Amino acid sequence: MYFPKKSYKVRVVKEDFAVKENNVPAGLPAHETVYRALRELILFGELTPGSAVTIQGLVDTLGAGMTPVREAIRRLTAEGALVFQGNRRVCVPVLTQANLDELAYARAAIERQLVYLAAKNITAADIAILRSIDTALDQSIARGDVGAYLRRNYEFHKTLYDVAKAPILAHLADGLWLRFGPSLRVICGRLGTQSLVDQHKQAIQAMIANNPTAAADAMAADVGQGMDQVTQALKQK
Amino acid sequence: MYFPKKSYKVRVVKEDFAVKENNVPAGLPAHETVYRALRELILFGELTPGSAVTIQGLVDTLGAGMTPVREAIRRLTAEGALVFQGNRRVCVPVLTQANLDELAYARAAIERQLVYLAAKNITAADIAILRSIDTALDQSIARGDVGAYLRRNYEFHKTLYDVAKAPILAHLADGLWLRFGPSLRVICGRLGTQSLVDQHKQAIQAMIANNPTAAADAMAADVGQGMDQVTQALKQK
DNA sequence: ATTGTCAGAATATGATCAAATTTTTTAATG
DNA sequence: CATTAAAAAATTTGATCATATTCTGACAAT
Structure with missing residues (x-):
């Protein structure tokens, strides 16, 4: 039995x-x-x-x-x-400058397409969510809370991946976060949240204006800025 | 000690x-x-x-x-x-048309950069290897040997990844092969090797001419052709 | 249709053995 | 003697397997 x-x-x-x-x-x-x-x-x-x-x-x-x-x-x-x-x-891998260049290229390429697709699908409700995340992100920066900043920033991008409804590209992008995340963390821990900038508001504006290409460009620039920060910090070490 | x-x-x-x-x-x-x-x-x-x-x-x-x-x-x-x-x-996943579009975009983007980097590093010895693989590939097509064709084709691309010396991009590209490989296999098994075309010779010529951009374009086109074939075959099913 | 039962497959553990590293011991040399 | 290189033991960790437990889908009986 x-x-x-x-x-x-x-x-x-x-x-x-x-x-x-x-x-x-x-x-x-x-x-x-x-x-x-x-x-x-x-x-x-x-x-x-x-x-x-x-x-x-x-x-x-x-x-x-x-x-x-x-x-x-x-x-x-x-x-x-x-x-x-x-x-x-x-x-956990230690990235070389060449590795960072590879990541910068791949992230820009994948993220651009994801945001392009997201911008074509996006609803007012999604925009509201993005805005609230971005607000919380700004507060984290103002507070100097590195941990919260990292999580909010990831959350912002991740939300766009969801909206894009492109599971393969989203999975690729997620894998890239895992690769450079540890380095970003170290850099931010060292430099604090003062020098942090992003293109989130530009991207949101472009999406409201129903301009997918502009949104994609904004987020590609956002990614580029982030990777540059890591690159710069790595050089000085 | x-x-x-x-x-x-x-x-x-x-x-x-x-x-x-x-x-x-x-x-x-x-x-x-x-x-x-x-x-x-x-x-x-x-x-x-x-x-x-x-x-x-x-x-x-x-x-x-x-x-x-x-x-x-x-x-x-x-x-x-x-x-x-x-x-x-x-x-093993069954790909939708949307999945194939994602893969086509990602493969083109990643492969383009890999071939660009490979073309900057490539030596005469590497070219000789690529040529011998491509010759074997043509013979496989002439013979109608699908299995050998698939392996040779993969080998050709893989060789370029090695020359590019960009491990992260190579790993990404490899992952993409795993995703669409099964579908490609099914299509080739159904249609045989007759309709197969590639841009390998154009890419080799561009690399000999020391023109990385042209080589990258050729291989991006090669990838595009391959993905199109899968897309077409999927539609008819 | 709903419920209960079952076979088969997946999940998870701890035991066991092999490999890698650290520490200790030994030996040799100046 | 002190110093240092080699060898050996001890420790830590990884790899594998056998086995126990849990889950799922299918099918039978109501």
């Missing part, structure tokens, strides 16, 4: 102090949870370029099993957010 | 009998081997769009353990070569 519910309940009861404990699949599979956590660490956390990422370390930190951790690491390695170091170790 | 090389050598000699034993990783880790095998299956094998990919199936087929298979699948999912279907199933 087979009683899946029953046996599951028994298991939970047996460890019932652990109702929302770690190893009980709340809703998402563990490998997905670990992936998201590690992704956050890379984009916004303390995982700076050069940091070693160990399987055992994540097993301890996140309280997950080996297999899910392993899968999350492979996924992020495939996306370029982590690199193999020949021996079996994995770390 | 610490000399990793030395101690490594000693270790290898000590166990040198266990060269190709069963669960002893001969040269590459199992997860890497499985990844490459699965990648080949997707690019050139019988894994057509829509095919289901099961963990058990690969465990049986490739004679590997579950964990390495799992890792390979996650990697290829992150690269877009496979997709999750919400429930725990994984399959």
Whole structure:
């Protein structure tokens, strides 16, 4: 006889102090949870370029099993957010100037098209959302809150990707964020939020004016500015 | 003092009998081997769009353990070569017309820059290699050998990526091949090699003439032609 | 149609073994 | 003796597998 519910309940009861404990699949599979956590660490956390990422370390930190951790690491390695170091170790990549040039080209090309498509689809409600994110972003800059700035900025771009309804291009763009995110984080942490500029308001204006090309140009310029900041900071180091 | 090389050598000699034993990783880790095998299956094998990919199936087929298979699948999912279907199933994605448009844009943009960079680096020896690949490619077409054509064509582009010395862009381009490879394969299998055209010779001429922009344009056109063929074939289905 | 049951596939864990690095020990030389 | 290079042990971490548990879709019975 087979009683899946029953046996599951028994298991939970047996460890019932652990109702929302770690190893009980709340809703998402563990490998997905670990992936998201590690992704956050890379984009916004303390995982700076050069940091070693160990399987055992994540097993301890996140309280997950080996297999899910392993899968999350492979996924992020495939996306370029982590690199193999020949021996079996994995770390957050350190970008060279040539790497940054590649990223700048790719980001400009992909982001331009995404914003072009987004501008053709965009609704008044979407614009309102973008505006509220941009306002929060400005406040983060004024407050000097680097972490909040990084998240808001990402959120702004990500919202446009959603509106574009181009899943492949959005996935590519997301992968590029993962690659230069750690470097951007370090730079901003060093320089603060004072020197930060963007083209978000120009892009919003162009979208309101129903001018996709102008919006695309604005965001391509925005991306270019961001990459330039990283490049400049890298030179001075 | 610490000399990793030395101690490594000693270790290898000590166990040198266990060269190709069963669960002893001969040269590459199992997860890497499985990844490459699965990648080949997707690019050139019988894994057509829509095919289901099961963990058990690969465990049986490739004679590997579950964990390495799992890792390979996650990697290829992150690269877009496979997709999750919400429930725990994984399959080779079926591309929509919109997807193909996204891919056409991304491939043209990335490939153009890669060829531009390659043309600036290229040596006479590289040109000779490209020519020999292109000759073999033409012979494959004449023979009507679809499998060989696909491999040669990939090899031609891949060689240019190497010459470009732009690892991030090359990785992106590689990921795009994985996405449209299965569709290309199906189309070629259906239509044969008769209608196949490319811009390889024009690109080679431009590189010999030391004209990176012309070479980049030629290969962007080549990519465009390829994507058009897939688009046309998809419409007729 | 709804519910219950089941087989099969996916998820996840911990154990085990192999590989890489650090630390310690040993030996040799000036 | 001190210094330093090599070897050996110890530690940490990665790779793999066997196994237990959970989930899903299909099918049968009402």
